[in-house]
Amino acid sequence: VGHIAARRGTDTGHQDDATHCTWGVFVTREGTVVESFLPSALARGQGTETYERIRLVDALGKEAYRIIESESEGFSRPCTCTVHIDRAGHNGHSVTLHFTPMELGGQEHGVFVLDPSATYLALLGGLIEALSTEQDRKSIIAASLALFIRHDSFSYASCFLREKDQRFVHFSTAGKIPNDDIARDRSSGDPDIAAMVAGKRARIATNNTYLEDCGRAYGVSAPMIILVPLTEEGGVRGFIELVTSEDAPPLCDMEVLTRCGGLISCALLKADSYFEDLGRYSLISNVLDSSHHYFIVVDSEQATQYVNSAFVRYTGQTSASMPTLAQWHKFLDDESYRRMKQLVANVLLLGEPLSATFPLYTPRGDHSHVQWRVLPLRGEGGVVRGAVCIGGDVTAEVDNEERISLLCSLVAEIIGLTDEERIVERAATIIEQITEYDTFMLTLNDPSRGETVVKYGGGEAESGYAYPIEKGRGIISHVAATGKRYIMERRQGDPLYIQGSAEGPVESEVAVPIRSRGVVYGVLNFELLEQHVFGGVEVRLLETMADILAIALSNARLVTSLEHERHIISNLLDAANNYIVIFDADLNVRSINSQLAALGGFSKDGAFGWDEFTSIVPKGDFHRVTQRLKWVVENGKLDRNINVLNDEQKGSVIVSWYNSPIKDEDGTVTGIISIGQDITQRIKLEMRLVESNLFTSSVIENVNVGIAVVNREGTVLQANPAYLSWVERSQDTVIGASFDTTFPQCALDLHAQCEDVFSSRKRVSTEITARVNGTKKVASLTILPFELPPVDSVLSFPFHADESILDDLHEDTAGTRALVMVYDITARAKAEHATTHARERLERIIS
CATH class of the missing domain: 3.30.450.20 (PAS domain)
Structure with a gap:
């Protein structure tokens, strides 16, 4: 807008x-x-x-x-x-x-x-009203200067009148006078003043010396000075110096100000008498006749006294052809005629200016929208003696207002749509209402085919795939390829023109790209069967419509792309065997995956907020969870957390969470993605393993058999108290020491025994004699290899790998440990020795 x-x-x-x-x-x-x-x-x-x-x-x-x-x-x-x-x-x-x-x-x-035209009407109407009541020179000038300040953006207005020596002498100033320099005379030799006098037209002063002097005099740092001549038949009798600043430009143009100066000059010429009939004075009539506005003067009986040339040319009505307002029905419709009569009657009755806008018709039936401002004309004692009706053609403004309204409708209807076919259909319908060309065509670029296809033409939308525009030929193809507008005001000699209309040759054509952010989505093309000059405002309107359509298409494609990507991401999240929840920076839940929805019995596509989230997080754990999430947002770092969730079917589950920050291009945290893994079974297995280890350790620690674990190199990895008592050494000196050194009194090569065990993977047993706490004891030493199970046999899921890799794993894990057991057989050895000795004695006795 x-x-x-x-x-x-x-x-x-x-x-x-x-x-x-x-x-x-x-x-x-x-x-x-x-x-x-x-x-x-x-x-x-x-x-x-x-x-x-x-x-x-x-x-x-x-x-x-x-x-x-x-x-x-x-x-x-x-x-x-x-x-x-x-x-x-x-x-x-x-x-x-x-x-x-x-x-x-x-x-x-x-x-x-x-x-600005309204300001002109107010200013000109105010001058006519003021000059019709003021009868002396001082009052006329004072009233005129005050009106310039009241109806426009001027801060000061000064009047200078020409003397016989051609000097312009200061007469009066409106506005708060900052110093006396304003009252200095102005020289007719000044370039700006000389140009104004020669041209008899208002102009903006450009001479730096003149601007600097006036700036100091009026106290304005960056002044804009406009010189308005007071013209008469013999030349210029004076001028009005209007002062504003560069940041407050006037609303009226130089032509308006020139006409205002002419009115003031006429009033000065007739300052000693009141003009009863505005058309009586030729100078004033000439001023009004030179205007493109319509002027009608009526007396207190609503009889027409004067109409200017612009009104006569448009309606063909003169003062004689419309002696009273009753004849206004010739160029007004019934409703407008009633309103106009009432408008003039109210001004004559109330003595206050009023305004209205309605259509004005020509004899041919054409019409324009005219804004009328009716001002009272007062005589002696302020009595209202008539009214002046000043009309300005505002057809362009009314049409533009309608176009603005339609553009607003265009924005409102298509900006939220995501279906391209629907966007094209609605946009084309509204664009045809806004424009008035013989042919309108809307084309879209099809990147997949590398073509420009017609989606709307001849008043009908082309559904689905429409017919393509020949690539590399014609105006539409050129604009679609370059992304730049193309205007053909005459077909003769135009290099891109292609004869293609069945109704006749196109004389003028304009095509504007539907473009947004460097991407050309298509072309709006308009054709005329008659030659036409496309104005700047007209082309900008077409480009604005194309820009609105481009934004709508861009948004639609972006939404479609985002929905597609969101669908893919959603499927990926659902395929993950984890719980996934996405928060924004304010910790509002934005999305969850199917696994988390199933855990709480929620709908994945339904509403999921803190109420639902708190239902699956235990009450006592909720504050800690939210504090961890806030920490991630504030610090922008990964956080790990383990907490319990309430499963609707399984009861409580233990979940290990990875809370990872989501950041934009500037590194600002915009959200959190939390990925949780159900570790309930793992925790249970770990607890069972701990229990099993505790049980096994308790048994090993309390048996009388010495037990140690050695590796392939013969290094002791573990030993129980019974084993330590056999070797008479502390655990610190045994663990990590060589197996041979633990039994130095042993005559056997224990390292060789270990090597034989690892190579053959068979148990080896032997007896050793050792002195423990000064006592000689006999022990049975058994070296037993044990193998770790294969990798794929202990995994709870299929393990797919190359056979050679599995073989290597088996080689690395099988037979890499040996269990050494030492138990006391001294009593048995003694018994065996006694038995052997008794048998030998018996054999000797028998023999």
């Missing part, structure tokens, strides 16, 4: 003059300002780039707020109001605002638009 409204003033023919832009305010039904297009010169301190949510009454005053507050008008129809805007550091002035209601996104909004 801002892009279009801020350029509406260019329709008046001032495309390159920034001071003719239309400014306004976009508001909600409650009076809140959404965006402000008011420049710093008008906006009560609100700059052009400041879009604060401020109350409308703070920006434009109570008169504007009354429009949306009124129950009778509200947002029901367009209307007009006059407000007085104060400017920081400057005098305030009155402006006319046009209000247009509209609906956006199902809500009521409205736009207040300030139009």
